[in-house]
Amino acid sequence: MIKKQREAAIKPGIYEIAVNGLFTALIAVGAFIKISIPVQPFPMNFTLQFFFVLLAGLLLGGKQAFFCVLTYLAVGLAGVPVFAAGGGPAYLLRPTFGFLLGFAAAAWVTGTVYSRFKDRGFKMRRLFAASLCGFAVMYLCGMFYFYFLSNYVIHMPVSAGVVFVNCFLLTAAGDLFLCFLASMAAKRLGPAMSFLR
Known part of the structure; x- marks a missing residue:
């Protein structure tokens, strides 16, 4: 009986570690699925990373999703x-x-906002609303950093x-579409992964 209880306690922890590692890897892979936009003074890249960041927030919750992004940034x-x-520490001096x-902030905000709904059933409008909050925070962080670093650093x-x-x-239009896609994916995957939140 005690052995079964220990196994039951260990399993969720193992699943969480595995899923967190998976999402960290997906965010990394998303960086290489990109469209480069050759604008001055610094080129912009549109990637699929934001999709996986949002999906992590919606499926794992704010805390775990934030940890996934922090792990990715540290690597x-x-x-x-x-x-x-x-990669490398010099990346801190890139305006982008x-x-x-902003991904870290978006992951936390998306997951936290979604968890605030009393009835957290995976409803599309709630998923999309939480994703839009993450979208707003990500762009605020990104644009402020870009402006401040370029002008003052x-x-x-x-x-x-x-x-x-x-x-x-x-x-923005592309990332809004990713908000929609992430919400759709979470609606389908959510019921099977709700134990991770």
Whole structure:
């Protein structure tokens, strides 16, 4: 009896570790499924990473999803080329790194907002609403970091208008579509993975 109880307690932990590792890997793989947008002063990349970030938040919850993204960032900053343009600590000085930080915030916000619904059944409108919150936070982090780093750290001045066009208008429609896709995927996968939240 005691042995069975121990096994029952261990299994969820093993599943959580495995699933967290899986989502960390998926976020990394998503960096290489990309469309490069050659704009000045810094090229932008539209990737599938945001899809996996949202999916992690919706399926795993804010805390676990945040941990997945932090693990991914730590691996990349340690030098493993898992970012869209490589890896290493120098990546902190790339204006677009703010969007990677935004992934961590988006994962936490998406999962946390979704968990606030009293009846958390995997309803499309609730999933999409939580994804939109993650979308907003990710873009706020990314655009602020881009503007601040460009103007005050690496001294390559860029106007707020250019940041808005390059960092939002060119990619927002695609990321909104990813919000929809992630919500659809979570609606289908959610019931089978609800024990992880």
